[in-house]
Amino acid sequence: xxxxxxxxxxxxxxxxxxxxxxxxxxxxxxxxxxxxxxxxxxxxxxxxxxxxxxxxxxxxxxxxxxxxxxxxxxxxxxxxxxxxxxxxxxxxxxxxxxxxxxxxxxxxxxxxxxxxxxxxxxxxxxxxxxxxxxxxxxxxxxxxxxxxxxxxxxxxxxxxxxxxxxxxxxxxxxxxxxxxxxxxxxxxxxxxxxxxxxxxxxxxxxxxxxxxxxxxxxxxxxxxxxxxxxxxxxxxxxxxxxxxxxxxxxxxxxxxxxxxxxxxxxx
Numbered sequence: 225x226x227x228x229x230x231x232x233x234x235x236x237x238x239x240x241x242x243x244x245x246x247x248x249x250x251x252x253x254x255x256x257x258x259x260x261x262x263x264x265x266x267x268x269x270x271x272x273x274x275x276x277x278x279x280x281x282x283x284x285x286x287x288x289x290x291x292x293x294x295x296x297x298x299x300x301x302x303x304x305x306x307x308x309x310x311x312x313x314x315x316x317x318x319x320x321x322x323x324x325x326x327x328x329x330x331x332x333x334x335x336x337x338x339x340x341x342x343x344x345x346x347x348x349x350x351x352x353x354x355x356x357x358x359x360x361x362x363x364x365x366x367x368x369x370x371x372x373x374x375x376x377x378x379x380x381x382x383x384x385x386x387x388x389x390x391x392x393x394x395x396x397x398x399x400x401x402x403x404x405x406x407x408x409x410x411x412x413x414x415x416x417x418x419x420x421x422x423x424x425x426x427x428x429x430x431x432x433x434x435x436x437x438x439x440x441x442x443x444x445x446x447x448x449x450x451x452x453x454x455x456x457x458x459x460x461x462x463x464x465x466x467x468x469x470x471x472x473x474x475x476x477x478x479x480x481x482x483x484x485x486x487x488x489x490x491x
Contacts, residue, residue: 253292342424376400391425
């Protein structure tokens, strides 16, 4: 005899008073965020698992379903969950691991408000990328990884490549090079910085004439960085990267503004 559907349902969690689930003055959905963080740390939920439904979470934390939806939106923006419709294991709210998504969104917004000066991003890049270069040079590399590095150089050297396309390829090159260090946190941070790097690099040079004088040097610097990494010379790779990042920043600061583009604020 089959078990009725209602008998297979999980028992309804007992309601929790709002004052028991969150401190006074906290946002209602903070209780959900804190609870999910604890469950992740303790292994009660893991990547690939579905979160309980809105109703269960609302009853558990003594908040409205609207507040639960707010919490899910925050987790989605942070790259912790993915929401889907329909039925099956891919439906509902599923725990994922995409840390760079949330970091990238935050960095883009703060860059837009000028909260993060470009000079600070440059310093951060130097710290992370030079360390990553040393580690990448000391780590074993597959033929495919070396091929990707050289392929990036070839793509950036393509005749007639637009300034905008170069900036996209340049940012991707730096992210990939840093990933060869094998540190997941650094890789996520660099991936999150990608749009910020691409943004300030693209905004730094508004004159095509000035860009044409800079791009040959940038290409040569990329060549020197890759050559040092492939030669397992971490010191030379780090020095070349530091020189490359700082050189571009210094030269872009002195770049003339075009008549149609307002001058960029100094960082």
